[in-house]
Amino acid sequence: MASPDIAGILDNSKELDRLRKEQEEVLSEINKMHKKLLTTPEVVEKPGDNSLAKLKHLYTHAKDLSESEVSVSNMLMNQLDALLPSGTQGQQRRRVEGSEQKRKRMKSDSDISRHSPSMRTHIEAYATIKGEQVAAKVNAGDGDKDEWFVVKVTHFDKETKEFEVLDEEPGDDEESTGQRRYKVPLSAIIPFPKKNDPSSAPDFPHGRHVLAVYPGTTALYKATVVNGPPMYSNLMTTKKKMDPYRRGKFPSIRWLPCQKDIDTLWDKMAFSCFTFIFNFSNNTLKAKGWAARGKFERKKPHLNIGTIGHVDHGKTTLTAALTMALASMGNSAPKKYDEIDAAPEERARGITINTATVEYETESRHYAHVDCPGHADYVKNMITGAAQMDGAILVVSGADGPMPQTKEHVLLAKQVGVPNMVVFLNKQDQVDDEELLELVELEVRELLSAYEFPGDDVPIVSGSALLALEALMANPKLNRGDNEWVDKIYTLMDAVDSYIPIPKRQTELPFLLAIEDVFTITGRGTVATGRVERGKVKVGDSVEVVGLRETRATTVTGVEMFQKTLDEAIAGDNVGILLRGIQKIDIQRGMVIAKPGTITPHTKFEAIVYVLKKEEGGRHSPFFAGYRPQFYMRTTDVTGKVTGIKNDKDEESKMVMPGDRIKMVVELIMPVACEQGMRFAIREGGKTVGAGVIQSIIE
Known part of the structure; x- marks a missing residue:
């Protein structure tokens, strides 16, 4: 065997040190450029400014240095292998080959080049993402295939190189019993670019497949990067019927390399595909795509x-x-x-x-x-x-x-x-x-x-x-x-x-919506639909879910009407509201969503009631105290017991005849969000037998 080239090993060691020092210098320059662009983004619009060109050059140089470092490292390891015993050499060889395979995987079209200062610090960099949201490939354990979606890192085990992650609802601030935990390997995690740090959002080439996270969701959507004007011919398509193009915006810190094994996600996307245009001056990605949510324009009453x-x-x-x-x-x-x-x-x-x-x-x-x-x-x-x-x-x-x-x-x-x-x-x-x-x-x-x-x-x-x-x-x-x-x-x-006149909407009153239906959108959270009875609501508003169960506080994270987003929903609008941290099992039809503190649940009230005659479709016979019909209030119906009756002269009465106008005290079996002046209907046996208005709340 030829004698080892000690001089060559020393030269390569010095070259490796030089490359790492130069990388640190380049990264320092990149950080300076980032601070400049973040503090004065308008500079890029000035004639003759070359900030973006310089930044791109620094990125390219950093990438070249990183690749050179890997190349020199492998060369150095090969030279050291010649000095080691055969058993040790085999172990080291396998380790180097693993590194080479990893390098090839990271350079493939299905992944992204990492611009970390050194491959040695790769694991340490991952260990710093505790508490952050990342993209992860997990299996729900119910027989489904692995899927990519957004999770929160709760722990990193340096020994096993495994992450503990939490599958949380969009916008969750606290952990709840309904959330699932998983353990996933390092290879199943992709960190998002850091906030306010465009350097961690690499310059994807034209045509690269990426994953994008729609704001307010945990769903990852497949997309194609386009540098410059939109190139519609390069957009990916699905077998589903396409909707017209609509515009949208995506924060640059919420897009990722597209993995080859996320094709199973394709059939579950809420958005078919997008064209992205990166705008460095305002740190956003503009997107055009099929089925992207349009905006509801309130141009007419x-x-x-x-x-x-x-x-x-x-x-x-x-x-x-x-x-x-x-x-x-x-x-x-x-x-x-x-x-x-x-x-x-x-x-x-x-x-x-x-x-x-x-x-x-x-x-x-x-x-x-x-x-x-x-x-x-x-x-x-x-x-x-x-x-x-x-x-x-x-x-x-x-x-x-x-x-x-x-x-x-x-x-x-x-x-x-x-x-x-x-x-x-x-x-x-x-x-x-x-x-x-x-x-x-x-x-x-x-x-x-x-x-x-x-x-x-x-x-x-x-x-x-x-x-x-x-x-x-x-x-x-x-x-x-x-x-x-x-x-x-x-x-x-x-x-x-x-x-039919345009009604005067009660927009000045506190917001209230009676829930008609509740459903869950995969990756988005729980949606409640209904008609806004009064007031206004917009994304970010704090609200309460009231009635039937314990009152829960939450935040509105999305508002839509007729499959279009709304800046603000007002009284009279038929809308869907996305709620933060609320599971489907937590809410149901009959509850109301309201401004905090403006309405409370009650079980006992006094009301003025008109009892329908037989000719009006009402009862044929009288009823007495203890009568237990169904009370229909907004979108709920609940059984109630008539515990007290007074006639129109405010005198105690024992019997109510069809056609009578009376006062009655009602005790509901469940707490309902109700208030003075609210109307309700009384039904029995599939027909309406009376209609009333709440005069006062008792308890």
């Missing part, structure tokens, strides 16, 4: 309306015709009959809001439209006031006239406080005699007057929703004057615009 009426009179057909007709004018997204009837909820795409089935716009207003198919669940919603409308379209078949459910819906609309109504006499094409249609119109006006609506003044438009819809399906670009049946739809919306 917003109203909530709905179609009510007897089954099969054409409510859903009319709703479909409305969206198709307004879509032809560019004011709506067209909805087919089966889309409205099925009411699909695409909850996999983030925060999706389907409190109202469809949205559309006229020239002067934005509408949220609730189609009322007449089933029991919706009747329940109307009674509780959760789906309370600013106005309604009563649909009556011109061939049949008012039917039992027509009367029930008019009664319910009056009970929950729908202030105004417009009538559409449908199926005009099936009525041969014009006089019959006039008789139906008179009958409808009498019905409305009987329930204290201004029957003589209510606008009534006749037409055929089915023929209008068929015409629009055949030619979606029909305009006014092109088809007589489509023109009837435009006339109806003209009547809605002119007759």
